[in-house]
Amino acid sequence: MPYVNDIEANRVLCTHCQKLHDVSAVRCDRCGGHLHQRRPYALLLSWGFVLSGLVFLVPANLLPMMVVKSIAGDDAGTIMDGVIHFLHTGAYGIAFVIFAASVFVPFFKVSVMLYLLLIIHFRWRARIMGGLKLYRLIHFIGKWSMLDIFVVALMVGLVQFRELATIVTGPAAMAFALAVVMTMVATEVFDPRLLFDMQQRSRT
Amino acid sequence: MQQTACHECGVLVALPDHLSSSQYHCPRCNALLHRRGQPFSRIIVMAVTTLLLFVPLTFLPILSLDVMGMHSSATLFEALWRLVRDGYPAIAMLSILTALVLPVTLMLLLLLILIPLHLGYRPKYVARYYRAYEHAMEWGMVEVYLISIAVAIIKLSDMAALHVGPGLIIFIFFAMTFYITTMWFNPDDIWDRDALCE
Numbered sequence: 001m002p003y004v005n006d007i008e009a010n011r012v013l014c015t016h017c018q019k020l021h022d023v024s025a026v027r028c029d030r031c032g033g034h035l036h037q038r039r040p041y042a043l044l045l046s047w048g049f050v051l052s053g054l055v056f057l058v059p060a061n062l063l064p065m066m067v068v069k070s071i072a073g074d075d076a077g078t079i080m081d082g083v084i085h086f087l088h089t090g091a092y093g094i095a096f097v098i099f100a101a102s103v104f105v106p107f108f109k110v111s112v113m114l115y116l117l118l119i120i121h122f123r124w125r126a127r128i129m130g131g132l133k134l135y136r137l138i139h140f141i142g143k144w145s146m147l148d149i150f151v152v153a154l155m156v157g158l159v160q161f162r163e164l165a166t167i168v169t170g171p172a173a174m175a176f177a178l179a180v181v182m183t184m185v186a187t188e189v190f191d192p193r194l195l196f197d198m199q200q201r202s203r204t
Numbered sequence: 205m206q207q208t209a210c211h212e213c214g215v216l217v218a219l220p221d222h223l224s225s226s227q228y229h230c231p232r233c234n235a236l237l238h239r240r241g242q243p244f245s246r247i248i249v250m251a252v253t254t255l256l257l258f259v260p261l262t263f264l265p266i267l268s269l270d271v272m273g274m275h276s277s278a279t280l281f282e283a284l285w286r287l288v289r290d291g292y293p294a295i296a297m298l299s300i301l302t303a304l305v306l307p308v309t310l311m312l313l314l315l316l317i318l319i320p321l322h323l324g325y326r327p328k329y330v331a332r333y334y335r336a337y338e339h340a341m342e343w344g345m346v347e348v349y350l351i352s353i354a355v356a357i358i359k360l361s362d363m364a365a366l367h368v369g370p371g372l373i374i375f376i377f378f379a380m381t382f383y384i385t386t387m388w389f390n391p392d393d394i395w396d397r398d399a400l401c402e
Contacts, residue, residue: 003215003216003231003232004215004216005209005213005214005215005216006209006214006216007214009216011209011216013208013209013211013214015211016331016334016335016338017331017391017392017394017395018208018209018211018237018392018395019208019395020207020208020209020216030327030328030331030395031327031328031331031334031335031395032328032331032332033331033335082359089362091358094355094358094359097351097355098355129233132212132213132233143302143343143345143348144348146299146302146345146348146352147348147351147352147355148352149295149298149299150284150299150303150345150348150349150352150353150356151352151355151356151359153283153284153286153287153295153296153299154267154283154284154352154353154356155356155359155360156286156287156290157278157282157283157284157285157286157287158267158269158276158277158278158283158356158360159269159276159360159363159364160276160286161271161272161274161276162274164271164272164274165271165363165364168290169287169290169291169292169295173292173295174292174294174295177294177295177298181298184342184343188342192212192213193210193211193212193213193214195213196213196214196215196232196233197214200214
């Protein structure tokens with residue numbers, strides 16, 4: 001059975017309340033939402049946000065995330081330093097959580113978004129379904145990369161013992177927060193229906 | 205039959221008028237097209253519970269630290285707010301917004317949506333709150349904040365004597381009721397009632 005999509009049938013779906021309208025409709029008569037067959041400027045905005053996310057990830061991983069100032073001297077550590085520290089002390093579980101949330105997830109998100117955009121760009125029809133599954137996955141795990149920002153914020157907030165021991169935020173925190181926000185926005189502005197559109201056009 | 209389209213692959217699908225199964229998936233891409241939610245009255249009760257649990261969180265400490273006779277403790281809000289003094293107001297605002305402000309806003313928005321509907325108002329009047337709810341859902345991160353507290357506890361435990369405050373236990377319950385409330389709420393139910401009215 002051939003699948004007919006909304007563009008071929010001259011219909012437009014309200015993404016807020018799932019009501020199907022004629023293509024001429026501008027606003028949904030049930031919930032008042034704006035109607036677009038595909039999210040406007042989806043590809044352009046995704047490319048922009050993914051690439052800026054990738055740029056911010058570089059300083060986020062190379063610069064120190066937080067600096068522990070104590071009587072023993074300053075101790076600045078990047079994200080990977082933290083992971084390695086926990087591996088040495090034997091806390092494998094916590095090392096895994098930090099590595100997964102702060103190193104793996106951001107890079108995985110950026111690579112998947114680039115992969116999806118390349119699928120559309122080079123019209124790799126065989127990879128559509130796999131791409132959609134990856135898109136669902138990064139949409140689900142996307143917010144977990146904020147974990148390290150919260151951890152830094154909490155430690156800075158709690159450890160304030162003047163000369164004895166103080167934790168201050170490192171320069172990587174800002175870059176990391178921006179990278180997380182950029183990649184989250186990139187997945188939000190992307191429209192997965194664009195993947196399937198080329199399958200439709202290929203038949204005609 | 206009501207015609208709709210898959211929001212993830214765009215294929216046209218016909219859903220039966222009387223939905224017998226609790227979930228309907230897209231025939232092509234398997235996206236969830238329809239699921240069954242709980243009655244509105246139950247969700248309202250759960251949302252009010254979540255909001256009430258938030259009240260003590262504003263003043264109860266989640267953690268306290270002791271290092272060589274010096275004491276430090278912080279509530280959920282204070283722990284993030286101190287970043288402002290540290291010279292990172294943007295990160296502090298982002299954290300407070302995603303971890304605390306948006307989850308509370310979500311519960312208030314749910315009440316703004318469900319109470320009028322429960323009283324018999326037309327769904328069109330609450331549609332704007334629902335669109336705000338959709339956006340806030342993308343950015344609310346209670347569960348991430350909860351796990352980050354656990355990570356912070358482990359990181360700090362070799363540094364100082366750590367005491368878990370009552371705020372943390374309430375925050376765990378807050379996160380749980382928050383999660384249950386959003387799980388129970390099925391947005392499609394807002395519009396299904398509209399179909400009944402016509």
